[in-house]
Amino acid sequence: MKAVSQDIQDLSIKSLESTLNKLSNAYTSMTEKGSNTTLVLKRRNAVKIGLESLKDVWNESGFFYDEETILTSKDILQGVIPSIEKQIAKVKEGSSQKTINERRLTALKLAIESLENRLEG
Numbered sequence: 293m294k295a296v297s298q299d300i301q302d303l304s305i306k307s308l309e310s311t312l313n314k315l316s317n318a319y320t321s322m323t324e325k326g327s328n329t330t331l332v333l334k335r336r337n338a339v340k341i342g343l344e345s346l347k348d349v350w351n352e353s354g355f356f357y358d359e360e361t362i363l364t365s366k367d368i369l370q371g372v373i374p375s376i377e378k379q380i381a382k383v384k385e386g387s388s389q390k391t392i393n394e395r396r397l398t399a400l401k402l403a404i405e406s407l408e409n410r411l412e413g
Contacts, residue, residue, distance in 0.1 A: 293349055293409050296402065301350050304399035308343040311396060315339060338368035342403030349406050359411060366407040369400050376400070 296304075315336035322329045341357055342365060348355035357365075376397050383390045 293402075293405055300398065300402075301346075303395050304402050305343065305346060305350075307392075307395040307399040308339055308346065308403065311399075312336065312339045312343060334368055335372065338365040338372075339403075341365040342369055342400065342407060345406040345410065346399075346403050349409075355410070362407050362410050366404055366411070369404050369407070373397065373400060 315332055319329055319332045319336055322332060341361065344353070344355055344357075345362075347353040376393055380390060380393045380397065383393070
């Protein structure tokens with residue numbers, strides 16, 4: 293995995309933790325309303341696995357998932373990237389929303405890279 297600064301590592305972990313929290317809250321809210329939670333649950337689990345992969349690469353925290361789970365998570369995360377890129381294109385330069393989405397995009401790309409490395413290794 294390519295080397296990234298401690299700053300990028302910290303921001304990426306915070307971004308994925310925030311995304312995981314938002315997806316967990318959305319899942320709870322949707323469950324209470326009786327909505328279909330399949331997509332939110334898949335994304336939440338994929339973000340969790342991507343986050344754990346990065347934490348393990350950077351902080352040796354332990355990572356215990358099988359190849360199929362890693363592959364599924366990587367594919368789901370890759371599927372989220374186009375929508376984030378569209379959001380970035382729509383928002384004003386210098387806005388907090390643009391910053392948040394740029395950090396989220398960086399974090400997701402790093403998580404995908406770390407998962408790909410696990411599949412190759």
